[in-house]
Amino acid sequence: MSIRNIKKSYPIFSRRIHGHPLTYLDSAATAQKPTAVLAAMDAFYRRHNANPRRGLYQLGVEATEMVEQVRSDVAAFIGADDASEVVFTSGTTGAINLVAYTWALAHLRPGDEVIVSELEHHSNLVPWQQLAARRRWKLSFIPITANGNLDLQWLRRHLTRRVKLVSVTHTSNVLGVRPPLPTIIRLAHRVGARVLVDAAQAVAHEPINVSRLGCDWISFSGHKMYGPTGIGVLWGRRALLEDAPPYQYGGEMVAEVRWGKTTFADPPARFEAGTQNAAGIVGLGAAIAMLRAIGWPAIRRHERALVRYAMKKLTMLSGVTVYGPHTAVDHGAVISFNIDGVHAHDVASVFDTLGIAVRAGHHCAMPLHTKLGVLATVRASIGIYNTKEDIDQLVRGIKKVQKIFEV
Ligand SMILES: Cc1ncc(COP(=O)(O)O)c(C=O)c1O
Incomplete structure (x- = not known):
């Protein structure tokens, strides 16, 4: 599969928005879906639909096999040896809450410390904040430096045996910063933190x-990787999953139920109470297959070139402030900026008249925006289907905003 004509395999790009082709620059919020994903889900419902792990008939067996195949595919996709370490969740938020309400609640004591970073999305902040207040844990934040990177000196000084968990983003959804995870993990493990x-x-x-x-x-969402909404993954080390109680209770997560007592299934079933989002899982599998067919080298080459191009164009424009590091090396696929003198929401509204879709606001990272000294930013984010023409259209949009608002 070639990345060059990939837009054609995303039906949504046949639409026109206010008379313009769709310039979709909001893949960080949710990515568009290729025909392969839509077809896989359609085929599941048309041909295989049954409740996985329950039906002892042909369709039930097929549905179970399809779900378990995707579990193996996910494991292979993220380099995990054991498919039983893959738990299906509703998304990243569901996965992080699962760790918070199972392992962390079971293992952290009052006075223990959780560290997150100032870059975090609310999903990796609010669950810890709420439980910390309830259970009297301490919650600390790795500060960001002037260019948006994490202050590792702070982390080195701060890591003590009281720290039980460090929960940190792989890539910031606002600044595109990619913290040095191997160092953070090594430092945290040295004091026994997870x-x-x-x-x-x-x-x-x-x-x-x-x-x-x-x-x-590790946690992630299907819908940000060209799969469907409502499905996500928590991967966890087997020993840690086994050492955590269930989160929700119900069907198929049990070993034995008596009137007065229940024993629970091993992971991952222990954490997958109730009927699973089987069609979503199948769609996630199709998204993984598509990414694999294109291949990481092509994806990275294409996206890095686009980020570099966009960064160059945006930083050259007068009256535009780009937040975070300005180099495409080590930069995620998001660029957040403001047009001086114009609110981000107004920018997004003008962009929409040109068929440009971006996110405007705090991107579920309000404390980070406070730290940046702004209420809102405009975020352009890139996916495999974006092209240089999309970036050129973005630049045209910025110029139109500056003309309308006379800034
Ligand atoms: C860094 C990060 N973490 C977590 C989430 C939450 O993902 P979801 O809403 O799919 O659970 C997002 C979504 O934007 C994100 O960007």
Whole structure:
């Protein structure tokens, strides 16, 4: 599969928005879906639909096999040796909450410390904040330096045996910063802390190998990697999953149920109570197959060239402030900026008249925006289907905003 004509395999790009072709620069919020993903889900419902792990008839067996095949595909995709370490969740948020409400609640005591970074999306901040307040854990934040990188000196000074968990983003959804995870993981493990990596903004853009990375859990969402909404993954080390109680209770997560007592299934079933999103899982499998067919070298080459091109164009424009590091090397597929004198929401509204879709606001990272000294930014994010023409259209959009607002 070639990346060059890939837009053609995404039906949404046949649409026109306010008379213009769609310039979709919001893949960090959710990526568009290729025909292969739509067809896989359609085929599941048309030909195989049954409740996985329950039906002892042909369709039930097929549905179970399809779901378990995707579990193996996910494991291979992220370099995990054991498919039973892959738990299906509703998304990144569901995965992080799962670790918070199972392992962390079971293992952290009052006075223990959780460290997150100032870059975090609310999903990797609010669950820890809420539980910390309830259970009297301490919550600390790795500060960012002037260019948006994490202050590792702070982390070195701060890591003590009281720290039980470091939960950090792989790639910032605002600044595109990619913290040095191997160093963070090594430092955290040295004091016995566990490490959760929020890979929501990474998994569609670069290979992730949990075995090589050495983290303890990783979370991501299907919909940001060209798969469907409502499905995500928590990968965790087998021993840690086994050492955590269930999160939700119900069908298929049990070993034996008596009137007064229940024993629970081993992971991953222990954490997958109730009927699973089988069609979503099948769609996720199709998205992984598509990414594999294109291949990481082509994806990275294409996206890095686009980020470099966009960064060059945007930083050259007067009256535009680009946040975070300005180099494409080590930069994720998001660029956040403001047009001086114009609110980000107004920018996005003018862009829309040209068929340009971007995100405007705090991107679920309000404390980070406070730190940056702004209420909102405009975020352009890139996916495999974007082209240089999309960036050129973005630049035209910026110029139109500056003309309308006379800034
Ligand atoms: C870095 C990061 N973490 C977590 C999330 C939450 O993902 P979801 O809403 O799919 O659970 C997002 C979504 O934007 C994100 O960018």
